[in-house]
Structure formats: structure tokens, C-alpha cells
Amino acid sequence: LAIPCLTDKYWVTFTQRNGKYLADALSLVREHRRAQPLPVVSSLSHDGQINLEKQNVRACLSYARSDLGMTAGETATG
Numbered sequence: 558l559a560i561p562c563l564t565d566k567y568w569v570t571f572t573q574r575n576g577k578y579l580a581d582a583l584s585l586v587r588e589h590r591r592a593q594p595l596p597v598v599s600s601l602s603h604d605g606q607i608n609l610e611k612q613n614v615r616a617c618l619s620y621a622r623s624d625l626g627m628t629a630g631e632t633a634t635g
Contacts, residue, residue, distance in 0.1 A: 561567045562579060571578070598606055621627040 598609060
């Protein structure tokens with residue numbers, strides 16, 4: 558997902574933020590850069606995108622159950 562964080566349009570919604578927040582965020586990203594690039598989902602077929610999304614949802618649900626102790630019907634705030 559490309560995030561247009563260097564455009565004025567992006568920052569319009571962040572009225573309480575300034576360039577320091579952007580600099581801090583970019584430093585954090587650079588500091589934790591991955592050895593391999595992230596996959597580009599838009600290069601997949603429509604079915605491939607759907608399947609990847611399903612895998613992601615299943616992984617998130619599994620994480621919520623195993624690492625966060627959540628159960629069906631429970632929310633992160635509940």
C-alpha cells in the first residue's frame with residue numbers, strides 16, 4: 558500500500574501534527590526496514606487478492622485467539 562505521506566493532501570486531516578511527526582515516522586520505518594520488500598497485492602489477480610485477504614483475516618483471528626485470548630463475538634475493547 559503506497560501512502561502519500563509527502564503530499565499536502567495527506568496532512569490536511571492531521572491538524573495537530575507537523576513535520577516532526579513525519580520525520581519521526583520515517584525514521585522509525587527506516588530503522589525497521591525489512592530485508593525483503595513487502596508483496597504488492599495489486600499485482601495479483603482478483604481471485605489471488607481475495608485469497609490473500611482471506612488468509613490475512615484467518616491469521617488475524619488466530620492471533621487474536623492465541624495471543625490476545627479473545628473469543629468469538631468479543632471486540633478488542635470489550
